[in-house]
Amino acid sequence: MRLIDRIFPIVDSFKGYTKSTFSHDLIAGLTVAIMLVPQGMAYALLTGVPPIYGLYGGLIPLFLYALFGTSRQMSIGPVAISALLVLGGVSTLATPETPEFISLVITVGLLVGLAQMLLGFLRLGFLVNFLSHPVIIGFTSAAAIIIAISQLKDLLGFPIPRGLSVTGAIQYAGQHIGQTNWISVAFCLGGIALMFILRAINKKIPDALIVVILGTLLSWGLNLNSYGLSIVGEVPEGLPSFQLPDMSWTTIQLLGETTLTVTIICIVESLAIAKVLEAKHQDYTVRPNQELFALGISKIGGAFFQAIPTSGSFTRSAINHESGAKTTISSIITGLLIGLTLLFLTPLFYYLPRAILAAIILLAVKSLFDLKEAIHLWHTHKEDFWMMLITFIVTLVVSIPVGIFTGVLLSIGAILYHSTHPHIAILGRIEGTNYYRNINRFEDAIEFDHKIILRFDDQLYFANASFFKDRIKQIVQVINRPIKYFYLDASDIHKMDSSGLHALEEIHQYLKQQNIVLCICSARGPVRDMLFKSGLMETIGRENQFLSIQAAHLFHSQEADGQRMPSENALQTDYDDGSELKIET
Numbered sequence: 001m002r003l004i005d006r007i008f009p010i011v012d013s014f015k016g017y018t019k020s021t022f023s024h025d026l027i028a029g030l031t032v033a034i035m036l037v038p039q040g041m042a043y044a045l046l047t048g049v050p051p052i053y054g055l056y057g058g059l060i061p062l063f064l065y066a067l068f069g070t071s072r073q074m075s076i077g078p079v080a081i082s083a084l085l086v087l088g089g090v091s092t093l094a095t096p097e098t099p100e101f102i103s104l105v106i107t108v109g110l111l112v113g114l115a116q117m118l119l120g121f122l123r124l125g126f127l128v129n130f131l132s133h134p135v136i137i138g139f140t141s142a143a144a145i146i147i148a149i150s151q152l153k154d155l156l157g158f159p160i161p162r163g164l165s166v167t168g169a170i171q172y173a174g175q176h177i178g179q180t181n182w183i184s185v186a187f188c189l190g191g192i193a194l195m196f197i198l199r200a201i202n203k204k205i206p207d208a209l210i211v212v213i214l215g216t217l218l219s220w221g222l223n224l225n226s227y228g229l230s231i232v233g234e235v236p237e238g239l240p241s242f243q244l245p246d247m248s249w250t251t252i253q254l255l256g257e258t259t260l261t262v263t264i265i266c267i268v269e270s271l272a273i274a275k276v277l278e279a280k281h282q283d284y285t286v287r288p289n290q291e292l293f294a295l296g297i298s299k300i301g302g303a304f305f306q307a308i309p310t311s312g313s314f315t316r317s318a319i320n321h322e323s324g325a326k327t328t329i330s331s332i333i334t335g336l337l338i339g340l341t342l343l344f345l346t347p348l349f350y351y352l353p354r355a356i357l358a359a360i361i362l363l364a365v366k367s368l369f370d371l372k373e374a375i376h377l378w379h380t381h382k383e384d385f386w387m388m389l390i391t392f393i394v395t396l397v398v399s400i401p402v403g404i405f406t407g408v409l410l411s412i413g414a415i416l417y418h419s420t421h422p423h424i425a426i427l428g429r430i431e432g433t434n435y436y437r438n439i440n441r442f443e444d445a446i447e448f449d450h451k452i453i454l455r456f457d458d459q460l461y462f463a464n465a466s467f468f469k470d471r472i473k474q475i476v477q478v479i480n481r482p483i484k485y486f487y488l489d490a491s492d493i494h495k496m497d498s499s500g501l502h503a504l505e506e507i508h509q510y511l512k513q514q515n516i517v518l519c520i521c522s523a524r525g526p527v528r529d530m531l532f533k534s535g536l537m538e539t540i541g542r543e544n545q546f547l548s549i550q551a552a553h554l555f556h557s558q559e560a561d562g563q564r565m566p567s568e569n570a571l572q573t574d575y576d577d578g579s580e581l582k583i584e585t
Contacts, residue, residue: 008243008291009070013327019119021326026576028325029333031317032075033058034206036334037341039316039364040355041232041349044079045154046147047308048087048096049105051232051349051357054078055342056240057307061298062335066328068294071274073325075316075334080365081140081265082311084147088400089258091162095335104255107245109309111252111259112266113299118269120292123351131268131416134384135376135407137370138391139265142403144368147361147395154358155188155229157181177384181228184355187215191359192309199296216349217355230354235346239339240305261401262309264408267336268314276320315364387414422458424471427489432551436489450482451556453521453549455489460500473510483516487552491522496530508540520545 005012036058042379044054057078065076086108087096094101109324149169153160158179160172192210198207218224225231271288299309319332377385387410425438428445436453439445447453456526459537462466476483496504508518516541523531528545537545546552 008067009284009287010067010328012284013329017327020521022329024324024326025330026333028323028330030337031204031206031323032320032330033334033337033341034209035316035319036075036077036338037355038041038208038212038360039313040078040338041352042360042364043080043083044308045354045357046080046083046087046150046361047078048091049308050104050235052236052346053105053306053308055338055346056222056305057302057310058338059240059302059307059335059342060305061310062331064557066296066335067288067332068297069328069331070290070294071277071312072284072327072414073277073281073317073321073330073569074270074274074312075331076270076295076310076312078308078314079269079311079313080147080361080368081143081269082309084150085262085395085400086141086258086309087150089255089261093254096162103246104251105308106243106306107247107257108255108262108305109299109307110245110247111255112262112309113296113301113303115259115263115296115489116161116267116292116299117296119263120296126288129481129574131264131404131408132384132387132411134381134388135391135411136268137373137377138388139395139400139403139407140368141370141374142392143400144365144397146400147365147368151188151358151361154230154354155185155362157184157230181230183224183227183229184353185352186220187229187355188362190360191215191356192363193283194527195359195363204425211359218353219353220351225351232349232352232354232357235347235349236341239342240307242304242379245303245532247522257401260402264404265561266295266309267292269314273314273317277317280321281429285365286483302381314367364462368532383414387411404558410481416463419458420463421467422456422464424457425476427453427455429553436549438558441585448553450484451487451553452476452479452483452485453487453489455492457492459495460493460503461495461497462499465499465503466472468500469506471511472507476514476516477512483514484509485517485519485552486511487519487521487549489521489549490524490527493527494524496527498534501530501534501536505536505539508536517544521549522547 037055040054040058041051042054044051044057047053065074069076082083085579086105090101090108092094092106094104146166149166152169152173156177156179158174158176158181159218160169164172194211194214195207197208198205219229219231271286271291274286274291293312299307302308302310323330374385374388377388387407390410391403391407394406425440426447427436428439428442428447429436430442431444431446437445438455439447452475454472456468458464476486493500511518520531520540523545528537531540531545546555
């Protein structure tokens, strides 16, 4: 791949670009823009800033991602999860919708962008894999509830103090239910109902935009703001101006935790979307580290033009894909339309009810709450279910950052536990075949007299060496029949370090004291290399190493029948040419 293609993937998109391709991109770009305008404004309010900053998030970031991004259908911009994370972190430092709060939000976008670019340059995108799928499900489900509760103020039409817990907000709303503005309730619930109906008719209908238009017309025509209906009010007209974010060391320190949290979730969210879309098209390859660079530079550019932090959007990316987008030109078209909106259409949003924006948010986050997946995990994988549930509860009860880091710790803990306690199986031969399987899973698996066959299903290294030794000793001690041979099926031991070698040598000595012969079966080339270089191959004896369990069994069966001399080299006779052992690299 040429250097220019690697840095600017959009160049590769132009190969074979036709009028037909452009028409698809044009339709997709228009469709996404129609959706992004109301969503951007709604997510800006969710972030705690005026709606105009959500529209700014649909401008410069889209152009930059279109140039540097490798996913041709992913649509970036303001999203609910990022908005909630930023609100949760920055609201502890400043009051929402104040100039200080807005400045901190924009700085978060810059810091997150720098962090993502750094991870991309250092090729460290793999680190987000420590956030497992159950943890993500637990976090996003809790976030959906938190977002829904945060919209109670616009649904009910009276202010609810910020900073309250989920239960605290619900309790406060219940205690002040008499202050409810029923016009606001009607607008919010009516907006949700209308969007449901429009989606049922045709998912391609721009339901959010229609609800915004109808809500604004009703609010303006009936002068409902005089009856207590909260409206957006004046929305600044024109393109955003260049502005340097606050990058003082004090501010960076204050925003450190929020930056880390938003960085992790944005990467997970965006790369997941990119990979799903890649699988659907298969005519291009998503490069994770280039994606991190693209996501990072789009946030950095956006921050210099007053945009709130952006990320990949599940809903808008799906719409972009379904509308036929072929390249990132569709994102450029979306950005151009947002620019035209900023130049000419913002005065039309003056009478837009906040209850309508709350309806858009509530319907958008519905998909984040994944009860179906929770039920599936309960039936298929209890460990993952409990991991998901703990993340869900901690996020909901304590805080979003604590919930995320709890999930990361749970994921790492699960990795460490399974790595230090790998699966071990005692094998028997399936009657009438040369296949050897777990005796606990196959009832017809037959164990041989005087032999134990054990399979170790992981690399043998420092983290599980002690478990390996202890488990084999335990098995030998509980076997209540005479044992002469211990076959170690090493087919799944793909790697072995010095700790693993010491553990294997110790087991060899232990079995020798019990008058049991250790036999290594089906060892992979790299493992045989380690045995040879360490001298352990000679210590165990080449005559006790075989290319398969069946070869070992036949060798010892013939030996017992007097058909074969014990001094014959088992490894050599398993090679077709009878040559010496070959060390594989």
